[in-house]
Amino acid sequence: MNKNQLKNAIRNEIDNALGYIESDTTSERRAALKAYLREPYGNEQEGRSQIVTGEVAEAVDGALPQLMRVFTASDDVVRFEAKNPNGEQYAAQATEYINHIFHVENDGFQILHHMFKDALLQKTGIVKAYYETKIDVIKEEYQNLTDDELTMLMADGSREIIEQDTQESMQMDQMGNEIVIRSHSVRIRKKNSVGKICVENLPPEEFLISKKARDIETSPFCAHRRLMTRSDLVALGFDAEVVAGLPAYDSLAYTPERVARYDQGEQPTDMDSDDLAMQEIEVYECYLRADVDESGIAQLIRAVYAGEELLDIGETDYIPFHSVCPFPIPHKFYGQSLADRCSDIQEQKTAITRSMLDGLYLSISPRVGAVEGQVNLDDLLNVQAGGIVRMKSPNAIVPMSVQNVGAQAFPMLEYLDQVHGKRTGISDAMQGLSPDLLQNVTAAAIAASKSAASGKIELIARIFAETGVKSLMKGILQLVCKFQDKPKTIRMRGKYIQMDPRQWDHQYDVTINVGLGTGDQQQQMAMLQMIMAKQEEIIKMYGPSNPLVSVGQYRETLGKFIEAAGFKDTRAFFREVPPEVDQALSQPSPQKSDPAIQAAIAQAQAQIEINKKKAEAEIQLKREKAMADIQLAREEAAAANLRAREDAAAEMELKKQEFVAEAQLKASKLAAGTTTNTEIPNVG
Secondary structure, eight states: OOOHHHHHHHHHHHHHHHHHHHHHHHHHHHHHHHHHHOOOOSOOOSSOOOOOOOHHHHHHHHHHHHHHHTTSSOOOSEEEEEESSSHHHHHHHHHHHHHHHIIIIOHHHHHHHHHHHHHHHHHHHEEEEEEEEEEEEEEEEEEEHHHHHHHHHHHTOOEEEEEEEEEEEEEEOOSSSSEEEEEEEEEEEEEEEEEEEEEEEGGGEEEEEOOOOOSSOOOOOOEEEEEEEHHHHTTTOOOHHHHHOOEEEGGGGSSSSHHSOTTTSSSOOOOOOOGGGGOOOEEEEEEEEEESSSSOOOOEEEEEEEEEEEEEEEEEEOOOEEOSSBOOTTTTSBBHHHHHHHHHHHHHHHHHHHHHHHHHHHHHHHEEEEEEEBBBBHHHHOOOTOOOBBBTTTTTTEEEOOOOOOHHHHHHHHHHHHHHHHHOOOHHHHHHHHHHHHSSSSSHHHHHHHHTTTTTHHHHHHHHHIIIIIHHHHHHHHHHHHHSSSSSEETTEEEEEEEEEOOOOOOOEEEOOOOTSSSSHHHHHHHHHHOOOOOOOOHHHHHHHHOOHHHHHHHHHHHHHHHTTTTOOOTSSSSOOOOHHHHHSSSSSOOOHHHHHHHHHHHHHHHHHHHHHHHHHHHHHHHHHHHHHHHHHHHHHHHHHHHHHHHHHHHHHHHHHHHHHHHHHHHHHHHHHHTTTTOOOOOO
């Protein structure tokens, strides 16, 4: 495959990918974003209610805090596990270093927030992780340097002299000979090359993928489509003459998603800038599989394409894109978002709410009918309190009644809220805000209801963890192992630690700490406190060499308790227990037969047995009392039901007798009337 053939293949893949997302995905994203921002639907009428309800925003903004709490419950988003015993130490280092890169160097909280919000609102959240080399330029000035000092300053090759002023003077040396002394004043430009792993969120419309794709890893084509100035392209090392000949496009700036995201005039483009270097060009960073060496096997290729020109091409082993989708559809890349699940409900509730408000407005300020020529219309249009309306006839103004539809509309709104909760998992029950749930219900029932309502959110969290977040962390580890070729010292947990990825293996098992099933912060602290109490009891009774709990495990529990309380650095409270110290403490010490100790142990065991039996007796007593209360409540409820049935039967019998008596009375009256009106026939 030559360069022209590869160029045509890339152009076809780009056109197919654009056509794929522009068929349905683009319009659905635009509609979801407009619904989230509560923009008008376009069917509003002047003088009528124009409210737009916010079900889409409620679903997205309701799910996002739950997801963020799940993923940020621990300092370590990811944990790497070695596949063999010799790699455990390096796996632990990789865990700390990758979490440091993600959280500290790249603001991991904001990355996860934007990634998840894009997924909940616009089907997919896309993150790009790549290694970037930046050149920092620093200007320095030096005065009165000697030849040797100037030579030493320029020895490393990172400095370039911009301006130089050299002064010469004659001096006598120790032998009495005249020598020339040079003094240099220079301005220097210093270039520092700094490499960094960058993680950034991509707007969904900037990501292209083949319509054949099921996921990014196996996709035959995917690309990052973005606007870049000619200056940025030249700074990346592309030929300035080639870049100057590229046509300027800004079609990306006017995609439906961006038009919906930004207000009019909020996103100007530089396509028509008078400065050629600042004009924007549409650039595609493409990753495709192609047989470029005619070996019969397609390789993964990275190509930079702009304006019908291939600016760069080369083989690669890494695709930098990672995606999440809240409701994936099997065997398809684009699934559904929360906005897709509830946008129609928002439209329906908007229509119903507008009708209710229109009726309420007319009830407060009703319309009236006026006989033409009989009423002063200026007086009628004046809504001043206590104003006078001049009429020629008392019936010249006729009020027009308005039917109240609130009684029929409110049940429909409640039904739509229930449908909204079933579709998205976001409801008042999940947040503990339902008055029906909180009234006359035990705490256990409330917890069970909240747990059932949060099932969809937990499923979304697990999907995010096992797809985009896991692949992102594996990608960062791969980039570190590939590009960091020397040790790097970082400050972590109050210490300066040297990380050398050259000793690592990027093929580790990856676990994402999503915190599912661990409860909220108070529940975690209560559970950890109970665990600590048990550990303290075991260590106190059986010593550090007991077979159940070591001092190191107890220190680990203390650290988890402090983290659950909101403190990040546990070393500020308790020192770490070195493994060798923990192992030495765990070794059993020689036992001495001391009668006093044996008696104390026997007494303690007897007391434990007594306390155990006492606790069992109390539990049994409480259980019997609870059963008795339940039986009493059942009997009282049965008696109440029986009385209610008897009262209802008596009332029905009374109404029946009244009905029979009334019927008999009507029959007697009818018979009396018939007898009175009967004519006597004429016999004679």
